[in-house]
Structures are given as structure tokens and as C-alpha cells.
Amino acid sequence: MKNKNLFLFLLLLIVSAIVFIMPLLIKGDSLTPKSQLAAIISSERFINADELADKLINKDPSIVLVDLRTNAEFEQYHIPTAINIPFDSLLDDENKAFLNQDKVSIVLYSNDYLIADQAWFLCNSLKYKNLIVLKDGLKGFYNTILNPVLPEEKMDQVDFERYNFRKAAGIYFGVPYNTAPEKAVIKTVEKPTLKKVVPVKKVKVEVEEGGC
Template sequence: MNARIKISILLAGVGLILAFLPFNAAKSFQLKPTELVELSANTDMYFSVDEVARFVNIEDSTIQLIDLRSPAEFMKSNIPGSINIPYNDLLNPNWEGYLNQDKVRNVYYSNGDETANMAWTIVSGLGYSNSFVMEGGMNEWYKTVMLSKFEGERITPRENALFENRYKARKTFIHINSLPDSLKTQYLEAKRLEESQLDGGC
């Protein structure tokens, strides 16, 4: 997409966000729209699904995946290790400990790019650092990671490494998402408890 179109869309989005989000005195945008546009023009705010697959495979503890979809969509399937913070609940004070990170990089994803980009705009505008977007969201994850296959007689070392990365992430995704809901819930609760204890909670 043309950079000028992207910037225009982001400016319109920032305007809508500022107009409709119920900010209180304690929570308001710390960045001006022009600063947000400048930040968003940097392609470093995006991780590809292949990069996220690698984070999953190596269990990178410096990455926190945030699924912005509804709880029902999240329970149906999610990227292993992710937490569910529905976009509609993003400004709930209970999530601030997850969103306001200095050392952990938050990677937001939804089904496509639009919701994740809006979430990125909100958290970046609020001054939360280390915020990123998984480009393409779950739609791209399914297309690239879940449906990848090797075709042909020869494969380069780079293609082989890419395929192995996707294949390993796909196996983990299938394993975690094939667990019964009760086990998924126990896993997620244990993960939240562990994170709250690391943050000094109880």
C-alpha cells in the first residue's frame, strides 16, 4: 500500500479513536497525531508471521503475544503462548500491567491488520513502549504457517529452514489448540498466575 494512503488512513483512525474512546483524566494520549504518524511510518513496528513462528518455537520470553479477538475466538484457536485482551476491553485498567512493558515486546494480532493497527495506535498514543503488530494477523498465520508445504524436487537451505520453522510452529499450534477447553483454561490460568507473581502480585 502506498505510504501516503497508509498515513491518511492512520490519521483518520487517530481522529476516530480520539473522538470515540472514553478517556479519563488519568489516561489520555501522550503523543500527538503527527508523532503517531511518524512512528507508524517505521516498518519496524511489524513482525511477520514467520518471525512470530520462530518466537513460538524458541519460547522467546522477551515476546508477549496479545490476541485482540473475542474470548470465544481465542478459545477456539490461538497462537501458543498468547494472552487474550479483547480489543473492546483494551482500556480496562486490569490490563495495564500487560500493556505497559519496558522489557517485553508486545505483539498484537487479530484476524487481519485493521484491529491490531488500531490497538497499536491506542497503546502507542498512551505512551506504552515496545508495541508491535503481527502483520496479516491470523488470516496470514493460517495461509503461511498452517498451509505451508514443500513442492518440487529441490529446496534451498533458506527455504528448508523456513519450512522447518513453519512446520514446528504448526505442530505446536495444533497440539495446544487440540486440548480440551478445560485443559486450555487451566493452562491459561496457570500462565496468568505465573505472570502476576513475576509482576509482584499474588
């Protein structure tokens, strides 16, 4: 009787332990599709070009840029301070240690944001933290910061201030500022002298008097 009770007790103990641990054993990454879909739909993972430029100019130490393009594209041009981790080798062991951390925010970018978004999904599935995607990628960065469009005259003062910021940021990121000359040339032109006007006295025509 005593042994039977002990057996039942142990059985119950084992079953309970298995049931308790089961959710953790179901899959390596415990993110559920529902929670991941909610994170994907949310736009919190994006940073726009203006915000990024501001952080980089102010040398924000909490930001690290990761360029996901190929090595050749990276060599041609990359946003200053970015490091290159091509998308092909994203999940390599050597990159895991760099991407899987919680000290800084990692901004992922590619030419557009299709690949950067894919990289975000993969890293999010692996439960990597503090990952951000540059909205519209390098294309957006070029259109916004490196080659901004001059606002129309009727536009708001805020738009002009934003344009000035973008133009200045462009210089910081390597675009030379050449829209104004270094020194204006001052030319003096002699004013034409006015002709002297000599008034001519009109001679009154005298009508002869008398006569018939």
C-alpha cells in the first residue's frame, strides 16, 4: 500500500514537471506567431533618415549602423560609421555575438528596406534585442539628407528649417556645398552722364498789324 502511494506520488511529480517545462521545450525560439505578427505590424522598429542623421551628427553612442549590402556596394559608399554585415552572412556565428546584445541600438539598412526588414524578422525570431530598421534605406537617406528638395516659396517656415538642416547634414555626410560662390565679384559701372538740355526760347511770331 505504502509503495503504491509512493509510486503514484512520483508519477504525479514527473507528469507535473513535464507539463510545466513543455512550453519551453516546444520550440527553440519561444516567440509565438501572434506576438511576432503584432511586432511586425507595429512601426516601432523604424527610424527615419532625419532622426538617424541627427543622432549621427550628435555622435550618439547608443547607435550602431549595420550595412547589409554586399561588400562591393559597401566599399562604393556607406553611411559614415557603418559596419558591413552582408545579408548572406547575417546568421554566421561571428556576427551573432555582435548582433545579439542589449547595450546599443543596431540600425539595419540596405538600399531599400526589404532586405533590412527581412534581417529584422530573422533576428527578432532569434530574440535579438534593440534592432531598428532605417525606413526606405539608403534610397531614403539619399533623397532626404544627401540630395534634399528645396521647398517651394509658399511652403511653411518649418519646411525651410528642415531643408537647411538636411543641407547641413549632407555636408557632414560628404556632399560638398557648392550652391553659393566663395566670393562675389563686385563690378562698378559708370553711370551715363545726362545730356545738358539747353532751353531754346521760342520766338513769338508777331502778326503784322494794319493793312487792308
